[in-house]
Amino acid sequence: MSVTEFEIIRKYFKDGFPQRSEVILGVGDDAALCQVFPDQALAISMDTLVENVHFPHNTSPYDLGYKSLAVNLSDLAAMGATPAWMTLALTCPLADEFWLTAFRQGLLELAEQAQISLIGGDLTQGPLTVTIQVAGWVAPHLALRRNAAQPGDKIYVTGYLGDAGLGLASLQQRIILIQSANKDYLERRLTRPTPRLREGISLLGISKCAIDLSDGLAADLSHLLEASQVGATLFLNQLPLSQSLKESVDLQTAWELALSAGDDYELCFTVSPDKEEQLNMALPHSQLTCIGEIDHKLGLRLIPDNQSVLKSTGYQHFMQST
Amino acid sequence: MSVTEFEIIRKYFKDGFPQRSEVILGVGDDAALCQVFPDQALAISMDTLVENVHFPHNTSPYDLGYKSLAVNLSDLAAMGATPAWMTLALTCPLADEFWLTAFRQGLLELAEQAQISLIGGDLTQGPLTVTIQVAGWVAPHLALRRNAAQPGDKIYVTGYLGDAGLGLASLQQRIILIQSANKDYLERRLTRPTPRLREGISLLGISKCAIDLSDGLAADLSHLLEASQVGATLFLNQLPLSQSLKESVDLQTAWELALSAGDDYELCFTVSPDKEEQLNMALPHSQLTCIGEIDHKLGLRLIPDNQSVLKSTGYQHFMQST
Numbered sequence: 355m356s357v358t359e360f361e362i363i364r365k366y367f368k369d370g371f372p373q374r375s376e377v378i379l380g381v382g383d384d385a386a387l388c389q390v391f392p393d394q395a396l397a398i399s400m401d402t403l404v405e406n407v408h409f410p411h412n413t414s415p416y417d418l419g420y421k422s423l424a425v426n427l428s429d430l431a432a433m434g435a436t437p438a439w440m441t442l443a444l445t446c447p448l449a450d451e452f453w454l455t456a457f458r459q460g461l462l463e464l465a466e467q468a469q470i471s472l473i474g475g476d477l478t479q480g481p482l483t484v485t486i487q488v489a490g491w492v493a494p495h496l497a498l499r500r501n502a503a504q505p506g507d508k509i510y511v512t513g514y515l516g517d518a519g520l521g522l523a524s525l526q527q528r529i530i531l532i533q534s535a536n537k538d539y540l541e542r543r544l545t546r547p548t549p550r551l552r553e554g555i556s557l558l559g560i561s562k563c564a565i566d567l568s569d570g571l572a573a574d575l576s577h578l579l580e581a582s583q584v585g586a587t588l589f590l591n592q593l594p595l596s597q598s599l600k601e602s603v604d605l606q607t608a609w610e611l612a613l614s615a616g617d618d619y620e621l622c623f624t625v626s627p628d629k630e631e632q633l634n635m636a637l638p639h640s641q642l643t644c645i646g647e648i649d650h651k652l653g654l655r656l657i658p659d660n661q662s663v664l665k666s667t668g669y670q671h672f673m674q675s676t
Numbered sequence: 677m678s679v680t681e682f683e684i685i686r687k688y689f690k691d692g693f694p695q696r697s698e699v700i701l702g703v704g705d706d707a708a709l710c711q712v713f714p715d716q717a718l719a720i721s722m723d724t725l726v727e728n729v730h731f732p733h734n735t736s737p738y739d740l741g742y743k744s745l746a747v748n749l750s751d752l753a754a755m756g757a758t759p760a761w762m763t764l765a766l767t768c769p770l771a772d773e774f775w776l777t778a779f780r781q782g783l784l785e786l787a788e789q790a791q792i793s794l795i796g797g798d799l800t801q802g803p804l805t806v807t808i809q810v811a812g813w814v815a816p817h818l819a820l821r822r823n824a825a826q827p828g829d830k831i832y833v834t835g836y837l838g839d840a841g842l843g844l845a846s847l848q849q850r851i852i853l854i855q856s857a858n859k860d861y862l863e864r865r866l867t868r869p870t871p872r873l874r875e876g877i878s879l880l881g882i883s884k885c886a887i888d889l890s891d892g893l894a895a896d897l898s899h900l901l902e903a904s905q906v907g908a909t910l911f912l913n914q915l916p917l918s919q920s921l922k923e924s925v926d927l928q929t930a931w932e933l934a935l936s937a938g939d940d941y942e943l944c945f946t947v948s949p950d951k952e953e954q955l956n957m958a959l960p961h962s963q964l965t966c967i968g969e970i971d972h973k974l975g976l977r978l979i980p981d982n983q984s985v986l987k988s989t990g991y992q993h994f995m996q997s998t
Contacts, residue, residue, distance in 0.1 A: 359799045362771055366780045367764065371787050371794040377761055386795035388761060388811075390712045398795060400763040400809065404802035439699055439710060441722040442689065443765070443807040449684055458688045465693050472693040473708035473720060477681050480726035481803040485765040487722065489710075 419460030435490030519615020741782030757812030841937020
């Protein structure tokens with residue numbers, strides 16, 4: 355029997371633990387919500403990056419510091435939360451001062467951009483692993499949840515999709531990108547993702563439902579559809595693809611990457627048609643693309659009906675183990 | 677050059693990150709304090725346990741689940757905080773359902789005792805590592821800090837010291853404990869430490885200064901003395917030693933373990949003499965022992981002056997690396 359990360363979480367860590375009144379949203383969304391004021395909640399999320407699982411051995415410590423925080427901030431963005439503070443659990447094999455200096459610089463660059471404090475954590479010796487927990491403020495009645503999509507809503511994404519997947523293939527030398535500008539851009543999209551904090555915060559009151567794209571659009575959108583008990587139609591021709599991606603691979607491969615490769619850390623969110631004008635006014639300088647529509651019929655349909663682009667359903671931990 | 681965990685934290689992760697007004701106590705105490713109400717703060721702490729570093733390979737998953745939470749709750753106890761919620765980052769090599777079931781049970785046992793919610797986290801594949809972050813409520817003006825010891829204060833500890841150190845030696849078969857009752861008791865003190873939450877909360881308003889004993893009394897008390905810029909005299913004859921410890925090793929070894937072995941997770945706190953009566957009334961059923969006194973002269977003095985009991989200064993990560 356193969357067991358996925360999500361099944362394990364559901365089976366062992368979702369239910370049965372003490373319930374507290376201040377915890378208004380627990381395991382299962384991009385972040386938990388703990389209500390501390392009548393109209394303010396803390397959105398709390400935690401992500402771990404393990405060497406050779408989430409990043410290759412030769413990842414620069416600067417990039418690792420940056421990305422460890424980026425993937426966590428992306429979860430806050432997907433709730434519409436404003437970053438407040440973080441804790442860092444760093445496990446590393448050696449106390450290498452050059453490594454630590456670069457790691458700190460990468461972490462600090464993004465911490466300054468996001469204005470998030472580092473309040474504590476733990477430093478231990480062992481296999482290289484970075485766990486960061488972030489907390490941010492959001493009004494609980496406005497927070498963007500996974501379970502709030504409605505039939506008729508339009509589905510949007512920020513930025514471009516599939517870049518990070520091709521960047522990984524390039525870093526792992528599974529593909530040779532001839533144009534160095536494309537190679538640099540695509541690899542950087544993997545190593546330095548931009549958490550869409552400004553977009554997430556701007557969506558409050560316009561959208562009710564969002565998820566960040568860490569495991570790939572098809573997989574992450576499916577989580578959103580399942581939580582909302584709705585289905586969706588996606589228009590492949592509308593998927594936003596960067597110039598670098600289009601120049602580097604054929605369209606079929608680009609769609610595969612956009613749907614199934616992870617690590618883009620863009621936001622996918624839904625908006626009712628009467629809010630689309632407000633959306634464009636709120637974020638005039640952001641790249642926002644309508645890629646489909648929520649409907650009643652469960653499941654995910656593609657137009658054109660090109661199922662072969664769904665090569666895998668996103669990164670799943672533990673699928674190979676029993 | 678050898679670098680300790682504390683030096684790395686001070687050099688790379690203490691300063692330079694964005695400051696936020698709600699963070700009233702950052703890196704360097706048992707927990708950080710984030711003020712969210714005028715008179716309520718969140719105490720936040722995070723601890724990682726790495727296989728073969730913090731626990732032997734053959735540790736039972738039940739014990740690991742229990743202890744991963746216990747060491748974190750101990751930090752809340754050392755602030756006088758009431759547990760509220762936690763997040764769990766679990767990295768494990770395989771999705772072994774027997775292992776996960778037992779790990780969950782150990783975690784849940786203590787979570788129920790402490791009435792702490794599990795609100796989220798991350799599950800990843802890799803070398804066995806458990807990081808837990810806990811949050812608890814405490815009135816910020818009453819929170820027990822490391823830097824609040826005053827000359828003339830009495831130094832107290834909860835429970836017995838040194839048990840966990842001998843328990844580890846027994847588990848690692850560095851010592852053979854003939855009496856099975858002693859063996860069971862001492863090993864259990866290592867694998868199932870009792871976070872002194874009730875004691876920590878009861879100390880609010882009586883003590884101002886506490887630390888939990890994870891690295892050993894000599895090392896942890898030294899952190900407290902350094903933070904408070906004071907010194908202390910310890911009376912070796914007053915160190916609380918369990919019957920099992922005294923039956924298993926000679927007095928010199930027992931003192932060494934009490935001072936220098938880690939993992940006891942008892943509280944060490946200071947009380948001004950005029951509060952001692954109130955202390956005994958507040959905790960009539962707790963084992964509390966006065967072991968010394970804070971004074972002006974910096975450093976730690978032992979009576980009798982038996983420096984040989986200070987075999988090591990507590991567990992220090994990275995001391996062997998450069």
